Amino acid sequence: MRTLKYALLGLIDREPITGYDISKEFEKRIMANFWHAKHSQVYPELKRLLDEELISFELIIQGEKMEKKLYTITPKGHAEFVDWLLQDEPLGVTPKDVFRLRTFFSDFMSASDFERHLHSQLGKHNFKKDYLETSLDKSFKAIPKYGTKEFGDYAVLLGAIMREDSYIAWLKVCLEAVSQRE
Amino acid sequence: MRTLKYALLGLIDREPITGYDISKEFEKRIMANFWHAKHSQVYPELKRLLDEELISFELIIQGEKMEKKLYTITPKGHAEFVDWLLQDEPLGVTPKDVFRLRTFFSDFMSASDFERHLHSQLGKHNFKKDYLETSLDKSFKAIPKYGTKEFGDYAVLLGAIMREDSYIAWLKVCLEAVSQRE
DNA sequence: ATATAACATGTAACTATTGACATGATTGAC
DNA sequence: GTCAATCATGTCAATAGTTACATGTTATAT
Structure with a gap:
């Protein structure tokens, strides 16, 4: 490859x-x-x-x-x-994610241990997201034109922020679901 | 590790x-x-x-x-x-993503080639998202209780769907940005 | 009957990646 | 001046992961 x-x-x-x-x-x-x-x-x-x-x-x-x-x-x-x-490749393998692995096995830990894990992850991903957003704001006043290096930079940085947003949203849904236990 | x-x-x-x-x-x-x-x-x-x-x-x-x-x-x-x-690990390395790599280098291809790439990815991620959503609907009528295997299954499946949603949203933003070129 | 897909378990060679070792130069702060 | 951080380039051993080789069984559809 x-x-x-x-x-x-x-x-x-x-x-x-x-x-x-x-x-x-x-x-x-x-x-x-x-x-x-x-x-x-x-x-x-x-x-x-x-x-x-x-x-x-x-x-x-x-x-x-x-x-x-x-x-x-x-x-x-x-x-x-x-x-x-220019090659079109098939969808690559789903990325490995150790935190999702732990989540999959969350029935082996207490709800409070899992909540602690979720809060810890949330803190780390929020920090990363803030860092990425600051980078984006600092570097780009407007959306760069297609065909420039800056467009590539902008597109992948935006993608990284959206990825963090989505991860954070998932962590919050998990926290919500854990707190809803009887 | x-x-x-x-x-x-x-x-x-x-x-x-x-x-x-x-x-x-x-x-x-x-x-x-x-x-x-x-x-x-x-x-x-x-x-x-x-x-x-x-x-x-x-x-x-x-x-x-x-x-x-x-x-x-x-x-x-x-x-x-x-x-x-129960261990709390630092944030792992950002997952590798070949399509983002191609996007980073998109200034080396024509706008129409990049648009073709984006549409191709969009199709693949939409297909995967539909498959995941069908699995979720088939397997879970309600949110499983915390502490069961089913909760773990549900949480990671939901996470996978949200990840696809976010990827699809990013691809659409890229398409929009390319079409806005002068 | 018989072909095909899925079940079931392994090994070997190769490629990819990491972590540790190894060395030396330059810049900036105090 | 001297200390620390960063610049700069490499190798080596070990671990992780892939692709190909290798073999045999069982269930299902025609």
């Missing part, structure tokens, strides 16, 4: 970038809302893409002697990326 | 079950809404749990000679499971 390959190709196609910045993108920046990979997976994959001649790099010297590699996509890499991008 | 371990322990704790039925649960039954594992992962993990004395099995003969193993949890297994269940 090699999805990481295409995630890297796409990022590099957006603009030349270092392995370090790619890792940051997965860790805390906008891509973290739908993909992730540790640097220990990113660096070997970059090496592989280099072998396949889908990317190339330029050595940059930062300060006195610190080296960094600025990766750029090759025409071959761009072609493969766009080819992948 | 060994989450599969606890997913198996919980299922077996609900009621004695075979490896085959566990796999079905992950493939198409209610657990498929928040966890999955192929049978090639389930059987070795069952063997491991057996080694750890967290589960035991009884050989059942089906028909003439077909053998199946009905797994039961041990007191040690139950204790470990409940211990895990």
Whole structure:
């Protein structure tokens, strides 16, 4: 499937970038809302893409002697990326969710333990949602035009907020249902 | 982390079950809404749990000679499971989503290609949502009481429907935004 | 009767991902 | 000046997960 390959190709196609910045993108920046990979997976994959001649790099010297590699996509890499991008894939597997797993087994805990779990989750998802909303408000005064990088950023950020909203709504319904017990 | 371990322990704790039925649960039954594992992962993990004395099995003969193993949890297994269940874990990593990845890179495709992608996704998620709603209506006339297996089934099924609703809403917002281009 | 789908259990090779180890440079604060 | 945080790049061992291989049984429909 090699999805990481295409995630890297796409990022590099957006603009030349270092392995370090790619890792940051997965860790805390906008891509973290739908993909992730540790640097220990990113660096070997970059090496592989280099072998396949889908990317190339330029050595940059930062300060006195610190080296960094600025990766750029090759025409071959761009072609493969766009080819992948246009493919229509079947619905992927439903994402794994440990909290839903615990909820499924909630009959093995007391109602008050489950309520504690629900409140804890609610706090975490509310925090995340607030963070995402702040990011959106800070970055976008209006809906960006289709065809720009900003449109992609906006669309996935909005999607992440809606996902949090939905999760929060579900947690509240669960709390309501637990409190309604006889 | 060994989450599969606890997913198996919980299922077996609900009621004695075979490896085959566990796999079905992950493939198409209610657990498929928040966890999955192929049978090639389930059987070795069952063997491991057996080694750890967290589960035991009884050989059942089906028909003439077909053998199946009905797994039961041990007191040690139950204790470990409940211990895990009560733990409060930090928010897990954001789930990976290939379609959001494509959306992030939508500036590399024409508006009509992206619209085609959106309509395709919309169809798939609508289909899944309808299937889930039918399951919910068929299985539950009222909200099950907290403390029953049925409550767990109901809660995660409802969560899956809300997740689809939210995804569908996001896709529609994206379609709207693309159509608003100058 | 017989074909097909579903039942039932496993292993092996490979790919994906994580966590720990490993090293060194640069920037900014005090 | 020196400490801490961050920049920057890698490897290695272990775990998690997928795909393909492998085998045999039983129920159901025609």
